[in-house]
Structure formats: structure tokens, C-alpha cells
Amino acid sequence: MQEFLLKTADLFFLIFHTGITLFNLTGWIWKxxxxxxxxxLLLTGGSWFLLGIFYGMGYCPLTDWHFRILEKMGETGLPNSYLKYLVHRLTGWDPDMFWVDTLTTTGYFLALICSVYLNVRDVRKNK
Known part of the structure; x- marks a missing residue:
């Protein structure tokens, strides 16, 4: 029974966390x-940069919770990055951490800039 619950929780976090990541990157497209x-995006940034002061820069509670489940399932050697883990899990490729961090940070800030710009523009248009 515990194995079933762990596998269910793993699948939930895999889908939910990946969905949040994709939504962060593309959600600004739809008005x-x-x-x-x-x-x-602000919650993600708050987690990375504010909670990161206490838990390490880039801290994400979803990653923390998911990795705790994976460790209970016997996984070892998990990376510090959910995206590095995700790429490896889905493709078997182990990308260099420098590029994972660079692409993650770049994608986050580009999405944040687009989202802020379009939200401000939408508010001004409606006045």
C-alpha cells in the first residue's frame, strides 16, 4: 500500500510541478x-530568492517534497535542480548543471518580463 501511495505522489508531483513550470514559461501568452x-512567477521567485536565503538559492518546496518522496522510494544522488532531474528522467540525458541553471534563470526572467509588461499594458488599456 505504501509503495502505491509513493508512486501516486511521485506521479502527482511530476505532472503538477512540470505543469507549473510550463505555465510559468508560457502562461503570459493568454490574456x-x-x-x-x-x-x-512571483511565488516562484519568492521561493527561489527569499526562501533561498534560508534553504539555499533556488529553493523550491515542490522539488523538496517530490525529492523526499523519491528518496523514500530508494532514489539516491538526486540533483539540486528539478529541471536537471526532469530532463534526466524523461530522456536519460544528464545535462551540465551550468546550462540547466543558465536556461532556467533566463527562461524565468524572460517570462517575468513578458508577464509584467503585458499585465501592465492590459491594466492601462482598461482604464
Missing amino acids: KLRKWNLLT
Whole structure:
């Protein structure tokens, strides 16, 4: 029974966390989702940079919780990055951490800039 629950939790985090990541990167595209996208981007940044002061820069509670489940399932040697883990899990490729961090940070800030710009533009248009 415990194995079933762990596998279910693993699948949940795999889908949910990956979905949040994709939404962070693309949610600004759709006008109706822009406010939600900005909120998730700000929560992500708050986690990385504010909680990161206490837990290490780039800290994400979703990664922490997911990796705890994976460790209970016997996984070892998990990376510090969810995206590095995800790429390896889905493709078997073990990307260099420098490039994972660079692409993650670049993608985050580009999405944040797009989201802020379009949300401000939308508010100004509606006045």
C-alpha cells in the first residue's frame, strides 16, 4: 500500500510541478491567464530568492517534497535542480548543471518580463 501511495505522489508531483513550470514559461501568452501567470512567477521567485536565503538559492518546496518522496522510494544522488532531474528522467540525458541553471534563470526572467509588461499594458488599456 505504501509503495502505491509513493508512486501516486511521485506521479502527482511530476505532472503538477512540470505543469507549473510550463505555465510559468508560457502562461503570459493568454490574456485571461496573465494575472495567474504573474502570481505563479512571483511565488516562484519568492521561493527561489527569499526562501533561498534560508534553504539555499533556488529553493523550491515542490522539488523538496517530490525529492523526499523519491528518496523514500530508494532514489539516491538526486540533483539540486528539478529541471536537471526532469530532463534526466524523461530522456536519460544528464545535462551540465551550468546550462540547466543558465536556461532556467533566463527562461524565468524572460517570462517575468513578458508577464509584467503585458499585465501592465492590459491594466492601462482598461482604464
